[in-house]
Amino acid sequence: xxxxxxxxxxxxxxxxKQFCAPARxxxxxxxxxxxxxxxxxxxxxxVLVVLPGVAPETxxxxxxxxxxxxxxxxxxxxxxxxxxxxxxxIPHGRFVRRVTLPPGHYxxxxxxxxxxxxxxxxxxxxx
Numbered sequence: 001x002x003x004x005x006x007x008x009x010x011x012x013x014x015x016x017k018q019f020c021a022p023a024r025x026x027x028x029x030x031x032x033x034x035x036x037x038x039x040x041x042x043x044x045x046x047v048l049v050v051l052p053g054v055a056p057e058t059x060x061x062x063x064x065x066x067x068x069x070x071x072x073x074x075x076x077x078x079x080x081x082x083x084x085x086x087x088x089x090i091p092h093g094r095f096v097r098r099v100t101l102p103p104g105h106y107x108x109x110x111x112x113x114x115x116x117x118x119x120x121x122x123x124x125x126x127x
Contacts, residue, residue: 029094030071030093030094030095031093031094032074032091032093032094033095033097034050034070034095034097035050036049036050036070036097038099038101038102043123043124044122044123045102045104045121045122046119046120046121046122047068047070047099047101047118047120047122048117048120049070049117049118049120050116050117051072051095051117052090053090053116054072054073054095054113054116055073055075056113059072059113059118060072061108061111063106063107063108063122066100066101066102066103066105066106067098067099067101068106068108068120068122069096069097069098070095070096070097070098070118070120071094071095071097073093073095074092074093075092104124105124105125105126106123106124106125107122107123107125108120108121109121109122109123
């Protein structure tokens with residue numbers, strides 16, 4: 001009985017930690033949302049988004065007032081597309097992450113994908 005309870009608790013923990021739902025092939029909607037951090041200095045706001053295995057050319061960054069939206073696609077590696085899946089915990093497919101920035105006006109200054117993380121630098125505007 002205790003083993004079954006422990007198994008159910010582990011399963012609930014995995015589900016709680018899971019932040020993705022695999023997309024069906026050809027799906028247009030986002031299937032996962034990557035985690036993000038926001039840092040602020042006197043003149044800039046930085047958004048750090050965890051995007052392991054995402055090709056830079058698939059990433060779009062849009063700034064609208066005090067929101068930034070990062071979207072793109074993480075493709076399943078071609079070698080695995082015909083494989084039997086025994087476990088699928090790493091998110092694949094279309095992603096969208098929208099974060100609200102501190103009040104203000106922002107301009108996209110730079111973006112860089114390094115070590116599986118997207119760094120988005122935003123310059124604070126006057127207004």
